[in-house]
Amino acid sequence: MQAPVPAPMIQASDVTHYYGPYPAIQEVNFSVRKGEVLGFLGPNGAGKTTTMRILTGFLPPSRGSVSLDGFDVVEKSLEVRRRVGYLPETVPLYTDMTVTNYLKYMGTLRGMPAARIRARLGEVIDVCRLGDYRKTQIGKLSKGFRQRVGIAQAIIHEPEVLVLDEPTIGIDPIQVVETRSLIQELGREQTVVLSSHILPEVSMICERVLIIHEGRIVAEDTPQNLAEGLQGLERLEVEVGGPSAQVLPALQQINGVISVTHRNNQGRHTYTIQAQPGRDLRDDISRAVIGNGWSLRGMQLMGMSLEEIFLRLTTQEDL
Amino acid sequence: MRTVRAVAWKEIQIFFLSPTAYIVGMIFLALTGFFFSRDLGDPFPEATLSPFFQGAVIIFILLAPALTMRLIAEESKLGTIELLLTSPVRDWEVIIGKYLASLIFFLALVAMSGFYVILLFVYASPDPGPIYAGYLGLTLYGAAALSVGMLTSTLTSNQIVAAVVAMGILLALFFADLAFGAVGGLPGEIIGELGMKTHFDDFDRGVIDTRHIVYYLSVIAFFLFLSVRALESRRWR
Structure with a gap:
């Protein structure tokens, strides 16, 4: 809409990734504007997680390139990782740490100075409504609360891009609603890329949807246009x-x-x-x-x- | 450096809070206590720590892998490695941090055996030279054993496999000097020189030889280097 188009936050060109001989994603192209909330929609096994992992620098693409804020995810991996907050699908957490200690640890790994960790800790705990569980061992939390801890660690360093892989999978309906509104809140300030296989979720949260199927992007539009284009x-x-x-x-x-x-x-x-x-x-x-x-x-x-x-x-x- | 310290500190806390580490510590003290006191029943016992050192190097073949097996393998299993490797942390920082944690716990264990030294000095007047040298040797030997365990823990997500493979490598290195007899000529000599035990014996006699120090430091550097490479390779597999 504005005249000078700003450089995209994320630019993926012809990204292909093979697991052995099998392509998980093939020639995927997309870009994400700064501040945009983009949803990847697709059935299980469509290549969503692979795409997320490539964005976060966990996996290098077999072919093609991805840049984030102008940094290549392979060549300048460290710079990319500094700018990304990531919540993997399985929400891997250190179960024997307390919530506070875990968040402090993740903050330190993200290179935050101690003073800033202390300042952010309270904010993040408030935003993710973890206030009553500061000193609780993560292993003793329910799945929904672990999800919140997972989101908390992803945002503690105020990353420019938030990558959320199936953020509402496996938690109860009330917590799903809470998590969605939390993501919507975060999406107001940050660039968010999330994946899901639930349509209403994506159309509720995302400004733009990429439908991915068998490793290829088959459609791309706003949720409204996608619906109108076909329903008419x-x-x-x-x-x-x-x-x-x-x-x-x-x-x-x-x-x-x-x-x-x-x-x-x-x-x-x-x-x-x-x-x-x-x-x-x-x-x-x-x-x-x-x-x-x-x-x-x-x-x-x-x-x-x-x-x-x-x-x-x-x-x-x-x- | 801050990240190394953060990684190390987290692992140290786990070491000192986990039952595994205490079981390892208990076994270490019970067995070395036995080795230490075995000869004390002699009519004319020698005021020496040599039996303790000789026993400890064997015990470490089993205990060092038990300490290190968890370090990376558990993260691979739980998937937490995904968050670790997508944090702006260099691979060597992860390896060094975790390695330092195991080294510090190991040194704490070794420090406990200071009790034996105190006993010796209270009841006899031992020659301090071999004791200093022996402890230096034991530390280097243990540090090398831990670096082997570090590598195997990086290579698999199965802690048992990590421990067993590390024990295998350590046993092979321990008995390498036997190949000196079995394999003749230069190859035999080379294999013999790789033996971890061969290089320890001089320390036990009270001799501090730079060659041996260099040997252990090389082993540590070699295995830690491979660990970093192995961690890196995850990104490419």
């Missing part, structure tokens, strides 16, 4: 009061209709209409129904849910 106005359901033997052909005759299916549900006649792409037939349909003297009892756009889009995108081969 093409499919709608109408309930008509009238003899179905006449209603059906009448509907089929409307210009732009591809197909109509009729369903009789205990005297309620509903028709599902598939229109040509990009056509809005709501007015034509209502005029046709009223004009024939029948009653129009209901009309509904049958937008596909993101779930359907996701399935559709990821089950088609050439996209």
Whole structure:
């Protein structure tokens, strides 16, 4: 939107990674703007974790390159790692340390001076609502609280980029809601890259979504556009009061209709209409129904849910 | 340097809080106590720490791997290595920090045997030379044994495998001088020179020879270097 486009925070070009002979991701290209919240969406095994690991410098790409804030993740790994906060999918923590000691340790590893660790510790514990568990051994915390400790260690050094791999997996629904709102809060100030296989989660948190399937990016857009692009106005359901033997052909005759299916549900006649792409037939349909003297009892756009889009995108081969 | 200290400090805390380290310590003191006191029953006992030193070098073959097996292998198993290696920490800082922690715990163990020295000085007048030299040798020997354990712990995520392989390497190095007899000529001599025990015996006699010091320092440097390389290679596998 603004005239001078700032350099992207993350730039991945033609990234491919092989585990042995098997490619985990292939020719992945994407960029992330500073301050953006980007979501990787895909089923398990799609290559999300591999991508996260490459971003954080844990794995080098087999081919292609990734730069973060202008630093190459392989050549300038240390500079990249200084700028990244990372929460791996399994939330690996030292279970025999207390929350405070663990966060201090991770802060020191990130090169924070002791005074700054002390200052940040309170903030991070507040943000992640760990106040009552400062002195608790991590091993004694529930999964949800461990997740919070995991997020706390990822943000303690105020990284420019936050990489979260499946941040809400395996925790209970209330904690999922809390974690999501926490990520949204963090996303206001930081660049966030997160992965998930849950669609509503991604559309709730992220400004932009990359759908990744079998190691390739198959779609990229805002959650809204992804939904609109495919759901459109093409499919709608109408309930008509009238003899179905006449209603059906009448509907089929409307210009732009591809197909109509009729369903009789205990005297309620509903028709599902598939229109040509990009056509809005709501007015034509209502005029046709009223004009024939029948009653129009209901009309509904049958937008596909993101779930359907996701399935559709990821089950088609050439996209 | 701060990160080395942070890594080392964390490991030292674990050493001093974990039961494993205390079991290792107890076994060390019980066995060396036995070696130390064995000859004291003689009608004319010698005021020497030599039996203690000779016993300790054998015990360390088993105990050093038990101390080091956890250091990296556990992180690999738990996955915490992913956070460690994605922190802005150099690989050598991780290895040196963890190694120092095991070395410090080891030195604390060795220091406990100072009790034997006190006993000797109270009840007899031993020659202090071999005692100083022996402790220097024992420290170098132990430090070398720990560096071997460090490498095997870096190579696997299985602590048992790490310990057993380290014991194997240490046993091979311990008995290397036997190859001197079995393999003739120059190869035999070279293998003999690699023996960790051969280089210890002079210390036990009270001789501080630079050659032996250089040998142990080389072993330590070699295995720590390989450990750093092994840790690095994780990124490429």
